[in-house]
Amino acid sequence: MNILQKALIGNAVFSTLSALSMLVFSATITNWFGLEERLPFLIIGGGLLFFAGTILVEVKRQREKAVYWIIIQDVLWVLGSTILLLLNPFGISEIGNILITIVAFIVLIFAILQYQGIQKSQRE
Structure with missing residues (x-):
């Protein structure tokens, strides 16, 4: 299992646990x-929950555009959180x-790890 797969799985698990916590x-x-x-x-x-499902799809496929879209969503989450905290x-x-x-x-850590993982997979 490569670093990208590990980061995606971690993100999916964290997202699922967070989602279930919010729902329950x-x-x-x-x-x-x-x-x-x-x-x-x-x-x-x-x-x-939907986001976690889309991440799990990319654990196997690792399509570049899809992984970058996951990273962008993670970064947007961090930016949105920062705005909430400031305002x-x-x-x-x-x-x-x-x-x-x-x-x-x-979430920021997952974004960084996923970015490092996709960069490494592009070099290979």
Whole structure:
């Protein structure tokens, strides 16, 4: 298994676990974030499950454009998280901000590893 496959699998597993957590524990997570509406977490959880599925497809195929699209989505997640942290437009709690920071950091690591993996596979 090459570095790209490992990074993609890690990303898919993390995305799946995050999605299931949001779907199953949406009420608890809503409370942690100091919010009243749990619908955003349900929507994000559903989207993450779909995202995880698309990642798993690329573990075997490793199509260059598809992998770059996954990396771009990861980077957009990190940028969106940064904007949320800087502007805090929804009045997210300190615990919520800490969770956003941790998840964004993990997603950034996956983006970097996937980029390194695709670069290495292109050289081979």
